[in-house]
Amino acid sequence: MARSVPEDLNSRPVAVIGGGTLGRRIALMFASQGGLVRVYDLSADVRTAAVEYVEKKLPDLVAARPGASAGRVEAVGDLPAALEDVWLVVEAVPERLDLKRSLFPDLDRLAPADAIIASNSSSYPTRMFTDDVAGKDRVLNMHFYMPPAQNAVDLMSSGHTDPAIMELLKAKLPGYGVFPFEARRESTGFIFNRVWAAVKREALAVVAEGVTTPAEFDEMFTINTGAKAGVFRMMDQVGLDVVLDIENHYAAENPHLPEGPRAVLHEYVDAGHLGLKTGRGFYDYE
The missing domain is CATH 1.10.1040.10 (N-(1-d-carboxylethyl)-l-norvaline Dehydrogenase; domain 2)
Structure with a gap:
């Protein structure tokens, strides 16, 4: 049975899990189409700094890109609240395999049933930390570089990812000013990296x-x-x-x-x- 891809994307939030250097930049890009982005991090200081970064950079980003519009960004310290009604979750926590293995089952359990769950991991394919994830067909790597300066994005299947999700992201991501390229087979480092x-x-x-x-x-x-x-x-x-x-x-x-x-x-x-x-x-x- 094919997975149901998310609908009403423009009215649903995006959650970024991890507010560090890349997490806040990812949040910035998803805030450039008028929607809501929630940044979840265990550290209140990191959450606050991430929101301040987005609010500072967003006006110039929107002014420079035709068709863009400023959205909102919120700092959230409660994971279930961060994931409420989202259509997309982007994990951007530190590159520790044990951390990702403990996090992804929670994301799978708490996110809406049709939400896409993506990892920004630059070195680990998602198959390495999804053993305890029921919805493997909605999980993939979505690796960002350093937006808004470097706006290519690698997409790579978990080995189970529904092809409809890959096609949806290829069509949707350019609207946020980032440009997806699919790794057509598993590759450590994806394509450019x-x-x-x-x-x-x-x-x-x-x-x-x-x-x-x-x-x-x-x-x-x-x-x-x-x-x-x-x-x-x-x-x-x-x-x-x-x-x-x-x-x-x-x-x-x-x-x-x-x-x-x-x-x-x-x-x-x-x-x-x-x-x-x-x-x-x-x-x-x-």
């Missing part, structure tokens, strides 16, 4: 081998590619702890990957220099 991981790894390798420095590599990278920021500065923006977690996941799947890139990341992470969010990483932001 898989290639980007290799770029980061090789950039870290030339530093690990003493060939160059992070700042000099970034200068060369921006000159040759025209990019606004270099690879090391972009890793600082994401968070070096997150970058290391992702690289560890790739290494677990492929033990032949070189250790040098992870050793460089460990040097910074072990010292508490995680990038922009701590004021220091490959660059000093203080």
Whole structure:
């Protein structure tokens, strides 16, 4: 029996679970079509900061995009309340498999029966944390990059996802200013991120081998590619702890990957220099 896809999308909220760096950016995009977005996070400070971020950025985003209209964003500290009547749930919690395994059965149990449940995980396919989820056919990966600057989105089936849900999201997401691309088979890193991981790894390798420095590599990278920021500065923006977690996941799947890139990341992470969010990483932001 085919799953019933959600209806009346324009009148129903979107819930974002996790109000951190990416969660608040995801909430911003879904607030750009006049609807309601609820941000759930265990931390009241994070919830408040997420709402403040959206409210600050939303007017300029709406002004710059034809057809956009400002919606509302709410901070919610109660999970059942956050999920009430939503058509879409986007999980954006830290990249910890145990955390996702404990969360997704709750999302499946509490969300409306026709709601889509998506994970923003950048490294774990949803099949790895949905063993105890009854509605596997409504679960998928929906991985965002760094909106509103980087607006591509990876869609990847859980292995059970109803094709009608994939088609609905392909049609609906561009209205929020984000553009979906389907990974047509399971792929660690999805599409762009898989290639980007290799770029980061090789950039870290030339530093690990003493060939160059992070700042000099970034200068060369921006000159040759025209990019606004270099690879090391972009890793600082994401968070070096997150970058290391992702690289560890790739290494677990492929033990032949070189250790040098992870050793460089460990040097910074072990010292508490995680990038922009701590004021220091490959660059000093203080």
